[in-house]
Amino acid sequence: MKKLFWLLVAVLLASTALAQQTRLRVFVGGQQRPDVMRKIFDLYQSRNPGVRVDVEVGGATSDQQQQYLTTVLASRDPSIDVILIDVIRPAQYLASRWADTIDKYLPAASRQELLRRYLPAYSQANVINGQLVALPAFADAMFLYYRADLLEKYGFKPPTTWDEAIQQAQTILQREGNPNLNGIGFIGAPAEGTVCTFLLPIWAAGGDVTNAQGQFSLTVEQAQRALQFWVGLMDQKVSPPNMAEKPQDTIRSEMQAGRWVFGTLFAYAWNRFQNDADSQVKGKIGVVPLPAFAGGRQASCLGGWQWTVSDFSRNKAQAHRLVRFLSSPEVSKILAIEASNLPVFPALYRDADILKVNPWFGQALPVVQAARARPQHPRYAEISEAIRVTTNQVLARQKTPEQGAREIVTRLQAIYGGR
Amino acid sequence: MTQPQSRIRRSFGDLSERALAFWLLVPAALLLGLVALYPVGRLLYTSLFRRRLTDETGNSPVFVGFQNFVQAFSDERFWTALWNTLLIVLVTVPGALVVGLLLALLANLPFRVKWPIRLGLLLPWALPLVFAGLIFRWFFDSQYGVINDVIVRLGGERLLWVTTPELLFWAICLSIIWKSSSFVALILLAGLQVIPKELYESAAVDGANRWQSFWRITLPLLIPAILVAAIFRTITAFQTFDIPFAMQNGGSSFETLAMYVRTMSIENLNFGYGSALAVLMFLISFVVTLVYLRYVRGADD
Incomplete structure (x- = not known):
């Protein structure tokens, strides 16, 4: 009887611990290496024990992914918190009010500071009508x-x-x-x-x-x-x-x-x-x-993919923290090494670990810097x-x-x- | 075993027959309202608004009356899509009927082992439309496709099936006929099997050959089944979407009405105008269905 009592207490404690955990759902396209993304989310989970990140894998092409996301977002479905979107989409996400803009979580001064670190093309692509809609994941x-x-x-x-x-x-x-x-x-x-x-x-x-x-x-x-x-x-x-x-x-x-x-x-x-x-x-x-x-x-x-927070998410603050991590130099480096995704930080094009795997990244920087946006x-x-x-x-x-x-x-x- | 029955009798016992009928119909009516009436009503409602998710009308639609419909009637792309849809109906409905009839006659022959041919009949029908579209997309590929391979082996020139409008139309029709004739064949096969054997026997006694008994017995007695198949096929042909969509890599050189509705709403996020187009498509389907209902009622009399 006593054993049963302690078992019950343990189950109760475990379930409240689970309940306190924030679960974030991230949407990633089939061509954006969900396997590598999973490794990155595991890293985030190990540093933030209160957060669990689930991956939802979508269609292979940008159009197919957006068709699905349109039905999810047009119906204000809160199930997805963070979305990886194509560089061509921030303007539409802002106009449709699907994205929770990043500005709310960033003082103006530190926004300036943050955007200066990225390749200029991506700071431009993600600022629409003065609002920061998304943060870059990788360049292309x-x-x-x-x-x-x-x-x-x-x-x-x-x-x-x-x-x-x-x-x-x-x-x-x-x-x-x-x-x-x-x-x-x-x-x-x-x-x-x-x-x-x-x-x-x-x-x-x-x-x-x-x-x-x-x-x-x-x-x-x-x-x-x-x-x-x-x-x-x-x-x-x-x-x-x-x-x-x-x-x-x-x-x-x-x-x-x-x-x-x-x-x-x-x-x-x-x-x-x-x-x-x-x-x-x-x-x-x-x-x-x-x-x-x-x-x-x-x-x-210019290609490339951006992280944005769904305006229908119920965990926006946590989702923003995750997006800040996902758009950091650390993650950009992992993506460059594991998925040969071009980094969004100019300095990483001279990183020895990245160049060992992708020797041609050395010549890629001027191309990405000069690339034109649709x-x-x-x-x-x-x-x-x-x-x-x-x-x-x-x-x-x-x-x-x-x-x-x-x-x-x-x-x-x-x-x-x-x- | 009698317990559930008696319980029903106990709770519904004091209801009159009319009231009982009402309560028994409520769940079905609710379900129908939820999955059919509400969405159609909502569609009609949205079609009267300017509502684009790409601007402020996404969250606060503006009432515009019938403006979306007026726009549709002067929209060249709408008329082209409607014309394309009509062409699909005109070619694939008779096509599927002829091929389906041949298949049904074949399946009705007295083979000793019947399942291989019946399975062959069922398989195209069981295959999802998109898969059929993708498979035929590969068949008609100019470089790797089996159709061009045969043409080249016979000494012909490679044809650019998917990107030449006239060829694309026939490639789409062929794929649709292949996909839908098995459905027609299934209905016709059922029709064939209820024709009494004695009729053929007495015709044979009277000296009729096979051709004559087909024209004089099989075809006339099969007409009800052919009509049912034709009407079902026409309704689905007006909604043609999957096969032309999959065969063009998502492009729209050959666009049906259903494809235009999808592009307008799901891709361009213009829900007001997209809904108006969908209402027009609904009206066409509705008219075809009315013809069908009239026929079914006529058959009951």
Whole structure:
């Protein structure tokens, strides 16, 4: 009887201890390495015994994740506390009032201090209308991956202009005579990455969707030249005629199987080429900044992911503490080493431990620093659709570059005009 | 065994038959109200507001009357989506009926072992629509797809199925027909099995060949089943979403009405206009269902 009494007391104590524990639920996409994230949460739990962090893993692409999150957040579901969002989304999260802004937990002075430590692109991407919506998790940008073995075989240096890249691809394809080898791989399917494809030549020529005052400034001529460039790659046979079918990860897996000389991809591809069991190109891939256009400059597309706190969370204060930890240099370093995610702190690009695993990070800093952000707008989803679907149709030769350019400009004008 | 019955009798004993009927129907009515009437009512309500989660109307919707509907009627994209949906109905409903009828006739043949063909009939029906879409997306891939492989082996040119609008339309229709004809076949098979064997026997005695007995006996007696299948198929064809969506990697070069509703609400977060589009789609489904109800009632008489 006495034993039973003590057992009961023990159970009671244990259950109150459990009840005092805060449980935080974090949403992470399937492509953002939930396994590595789990290790980071375990570390946080071991330092904060009162907190338990659960991971919820979402879809593989940014669009799929957002579709799910839209239903959760539009119904004000409190089950998710912290969310990893794409760099294109903070403006919409603020407009929809889905994010609990970080400012409430930060005095203005220390906010300034905190933001100064990140790469400027990410402090800009996360401050919308003066409000700090999210904090950066890791950086990303597009790079040119190339087959170092093939370039070396024909005595080429990695290209610095697109004309060079086209010539090198033509020579290699002709001399190799391998029907399974293709020249320049770029993203052409109607998915988010195609927005970057469209914008790259525009940025390189000095243009953008908006001017410095945030007003719509893209011209039909700029858009047409950009579309013409990618169609031209297919005309010159350095890219196959079915580019409209190819999302980013298809190019990545084909390059991994040795089917591309060049590929324009985000940073995640490096780890896959080097470490995947089925990789045919281990040690044969080099990576450099994207080439420049004749008479233009080099430009890359800014990617990256941010931590935000759901406005419907019931543990906001605890969630904010977790987000501060997740956006710290310590976590950025773990992500760089374990997932080859680009750090959001400039100093980490010279960190010896990180460079040992990712030797190319040394050259990546200038690319990330110069990378351009896609338009920041609460209705970004519509901007993205207008660009990616039309660009895809031009690549599929359903529309001429001129028709496509007119359509994109007309649709974007309407969105920026508030219609 | 009699205990539960007597308990029911005890508590409902003093109710009149009418009152009893009322109370027995309440749970079903509540459930129907909750899962059908409330959402549809809410949809109608939202369709009268400007409500975009991307601006301040997300939290404080503004009443605009029928403005969303007026906008839809002058929205080129709405008409294109409606036209595409109609095309899908016009091609895939007859297509599925013909293929389904052939499959049902095949399954109805007196094979000694019946389960392999019945399983073959059931499998496409049991497969989720998105999977069917993804599978056919691979079949029609220009580089790795089995269809182009066959074309190339026969000496033809590779076709860009998924990115050429005309080819894409037929690829989508083929996939939908493959997926839905097994459902039609199941209904028709049930219809075939209730046709009395004596009819065929006496037709044979009268010297009718197989072709004649098919046209004179099978087809006329199968017409009720064909109508049921056609109406069900038409209702689902108006709601076509999964297969064209999955086959285009989420793109919308070929967009049906259901796809447009989803893009407008879930992606663009324009719930007011998205709801108006959904109401228009609901009205179309409603009309088709009315035709069906009228037919069912007619059959009862």
